[in-house]
Amino acid sequence: MKKIVGYLVMAVLAIVILVGCGNDSSGDAKTAAKKSADKEIKIGVSAFPGWYTWYAVEGFKQFEKNDVDVELVWFNTYSDSLQAFNSGQIDGVCAALSDTISPALKGVDFKVVLVNDNSSGADGIVAQSSITSLEGLKGKTVATEIGTIEHFFLLNALETAGLKESDIKLTNMTVENAGPAVISGKVDAASLWEPSLSYAASDGDTNLLFDSSKTPGLIPDTLMVSGDLLKNRSNDVQKIVNAYFDGMEDYVEKPDEALAFMAKQADISTEEMATAMAGARLFSIKDNYEAFNTKAEDYSYLPYTAEKTADFLLKQKMVSTELSDPASIFDSTYIDKLYKESPDKNVPDTKKQ
Template sequence: MKKLSKRIISISIMLIMFMITFAGCQNKTNSSNNESNSKKVYKLGICAYPAFYTWYITQAEGFFKKRGINVKLVYFPVYSDSVQAFNTGKIDMLSAAVPDIIAPYVNGIGLETVLLLDNSNGADGLVARNGINSIKDLKGKSVATEYGTIEHFFLLNALKKKGMTEKDINFVNLSISDAAPAFLSGKVDAASLWEPSLSKALAKKDSKLLVSSKDTPGLIPDVLVANKDMVENGKPDIEKVINAYYDSMEFYVKNKDKAIQDMAKGAGISTNEMKVAMSGSKLFTIKSSIDAMDKKEDNYSYLPYTTEKIARFLQMVKMIDKMPDDTKKMYNSAYLKEVLKTRESTPVPDTTK
């Protein structure tokens, strides 16, 4: 009996030692994994659009580093190139207009919309030369913008409201960065542009703004999307990015001049140009961003509603072959809700002032 007891005690000791050793190995493994995640460099694509320039605040003021995440901003002079880079897995996150993420979603590119950046409130517009005073006057005239982008959609929508189609104009396919100079040099009669190119075009003598996104509130939302790999393997990192973004918003509220300087430097424009460009963007708090994703409304304040309307239009003009199965699935407010638990407030600047 004593021999049996000793044997049981011996086995118990061996089991305890094994468990301690195994736990130590697990801790080392977990520590190694955490260290690996902290070293991963996430690439976030941006292009020349005011609300996307807010990421330069995050970068310049060290908020990514503060949140323990390594993010590299990748600038694309041609907007459609940024969308293509995201679709092919060359970047992990993308700042984009909602119309430009519908086709990738429909085509099976894994993505989730994790943050609402802004609604265009005048940052997009259709500008024309002297003598063209209305949309109807564009008939037979040359109009430049970048095919397949939000500005193309905006142009088609403006024409449709006046009973016109792309066939009624001479459509000129140019990148936004090229469309503005083409208008300024008189090579085209009109151009559909976003800021800061829009302000540069409007600076031309006798140019006229025919319509802007201020006339269609909620029609052009801009968002941050994460790719499938990041969604599946980097949920905590998505929350860190969102936290870093709202650190930037708080900094923008308290240090407006420095925030504008950060954006202007990154954009390569003057601080005054940056202020004007940002005046066309309506920014969102965490709560209002969550509401836009989750609070069901039959109007453009509800992102899935907006997305469905845009998708139907894109299908009508043959930009997509089929409708998304459920536009609500494109949006995931869970990350924002987690971030909201740890923040006392989420102010955003009033860019119109």
């Protein structure tokens, strides 16, 4: 009888311990969930004028004013930011629309929720002064960062001149290295974005052959966010979108201060930043709303742009499969809500800076 009672006592104690452990586990799970909800949201940014605007948003403290904890993570090399996003190391990333196609085809869970700008001269091809036309690039050494928007832009530019990639000697370099390479004469030409573009076009015996003002709407610059962030912290995504446009209103009212925040990150003068920004057409809330929602058979409509971009990438064998549903890349929820509440918020006219 004593043994039986002993066994019963031990069993009861075991149940109590197990229940206690179960409660601790539940508590740990809740704590982990809360920590995840409170975790700083990391957004990858790299050197392109339309994306430096995020540093104006940060400088004007609009993340804090909108009650969202955001860290802007700087990447010297653009492709590194894409890899960090695709591997889940950061929650959002500034990306050209062309660079959303490959992740979509590979099943990366994300959506484009915001368009910062359209490149309107902020991307371009600079060549040695002896080369005076795109046709003159045939057989020449041209540097760019392979697999990125500049590679895509270069291929489009070549196509307008009846050339293809095999007609040039393509050299893989980051934009930061390609600019000095064309200035020094190590390469015949380079496909660049600002601020490297302005330096390369003015600092050497070079000339600007072609820029993105000749391909309007081809290069929308966007904010991609992860599916996990959309699912678990949708309210914070809305706050980020709100903060961005609040920051743009500050930019309109205090352009010198905004440019100073941006120039500090770029390590250039405010005057140089203003020059770089002249090639970016910043999108207002209304511009965003129309780009997401107003169907058109031209580059003003994001799904159309995605479809044509994907077709071009497939043709160039930069991707291996067709994009069956271009609209699936986009989520207009956050822009739609903001448009209904504040349709008239303004953005700077960068051409007048």
